[in-house]
Amino acid sequence: MKATTKIFGCIADPINHVKAPSLFTSEFVRRNIDAIMIPINTSKENLKDVIAGLRKIRNFCGLTVTIPHKIDIIKYCDKVELEANQTGAVNWVKFNNNMLIGNNFDGLGFIAGLKKSNIVLSNKSICIFGAGGSGMAISFALLKYNIKELKIVNRDKVKAEKLVKRLQNFFPAARIKIEELNDPDISDSDIIINATSIGLKGNEGIPFKLIKTKKNCIIADIIMDPEETLLIKEAKRLKKQVHLGKYMLENQIDLVGKYFQLW
Numbered sequence: 001m002k003a004t005t006k007i008f009g010c011i012a013d014p015i016n017h018v019k020a021p022s023l024f025t026s027e028f029v030r031r032n033i034d035a036i037m038i039p040i041n042t043s044k045e046n047l048k049d050v051i052a053g054l055r056k057i058r059n060f061c062g063l064t065v066t067i068p069h070k071i072d073i074i075k076y077c078d079k080v081e082l083e084a085n086q087t088g089a090v091n092w093v094k095f096n097n098n099m100l101i102g103n104n105f106d107g108l109g110f111i112a113g114l115k116k117s118n119i120v121l122s123n124k125s126i127c128i129f130g131a132g133g134s135g136m137a138i139s140f141a142l143l144k145y146n147i148k149e150l151k152i153v154n155r156d157k158v159k160a161e162k163l164v165k166r167l168q169n170f171f172p173a174a175r176i177k178i179e180e181l182n183d184p185d186i187s188d189s190d191i192i193i194n195a196t197s198i199g200l201k202g203n204e205g206i207p208f209k210l211i212k213t214k215k216n217c218i219i220a221d222i223i224m225d226p227e228e229t230l231l232i233k234e235a236k237r238l239k240k241q242v243h244l245g246k247y248m249l250e251n252q253i254d255l256v257g258k259y260f261q262l263w
């Protein structure tokens with residue numbers, strides 16, 4: 001580290017699970033970029049003061065934002081980019097001459113990961129489990145790719161309905177359906193995505209019955225810890241193509257680096 005080192009932060013509460021500081025700092029080292037990412041553990045109550053303080057640090061360049069701050073942080077941004085506006089959530093903030101610009105790379109990172117694995121989206125029937133922050137970001141990103149149909153399954157049905165309304169506002173011609181949690185029709189889905197917290201350490205389980213999926217259905221998870229969830233293990237056992245959660249974050253690195261003009 002030098003006196004000129006650019007500082008990035010990763011803001012979360014709790015902080016234990018975050019992987020971004022080590023991932024990004026390693027990437028800065030690998031690319032010989034004079035920057036570091038530090039973990040910043042702060043509560044919802046203190047978010048406003050922490051952001052006000054960070055604004056005053058001249059060599060503070062940006063922030064990746066995770067649970068529980070992705071929605072609250074919008075009110076401290078001076079401007080938001082399209083993806084943050086659509087989803088109502090921010091997972092990156094650029095600090096630019098005292099101007100805070102909010103963006104959301106969750107959905108774009110997920111799609112970039114699929115593309116890298118040569119998974120085609122055009123004309124595909126896709127089902128997503130989860131209508132939380134990530135489920136929403138991924139749903140918005142999917143609808144930009146001319147998919148045939150999007151099915152959404154969520155424990156809290158009202159939340160799913162709100163998401164569909166929001167999506168339909170931006171994509172009025174899109175085919176979007178809500179499926180019941182207890183018996184969703186996933187038999188015609190080409191790609192099924194788990195964007196719930198089910199599978200995370202401490203919330204083990206499988207969000208749907210793999211036996212009900214069609215033979216060549218691709219199973220994607222966004223959980224990173226463990227790297228292979230029970231869902232992924234079971235899908236592999238059934239010889240299905242799988243897509244791991246880590247690709248969503250790994251592929252954000254490239255997008256974020258370009259956004260911050262680091263590479």
Ligand code: NDP
Pocket residue numbers: 067106129130131132133134135154155156157159195196197198200203222223224245246247248249
């Ligand atoms: P949110 O809290 O916004 O949403 C959580 C989602 O999981 C909701 O849809 C919620 O349903 C559902 N859920 C949680 N527990 C259960 C359960 N027991 N049964 C059924 N549904 C459940 O979180 P995020 O969307 O931000 O993140 C979801 C997961 O994705 C996180 O666990 C995180 O680990 C992972 N993640 C991975 C990223 C990556 O880069 N790979 C990036 C961001 C997140 P309900 O609405 O009914 O509460």
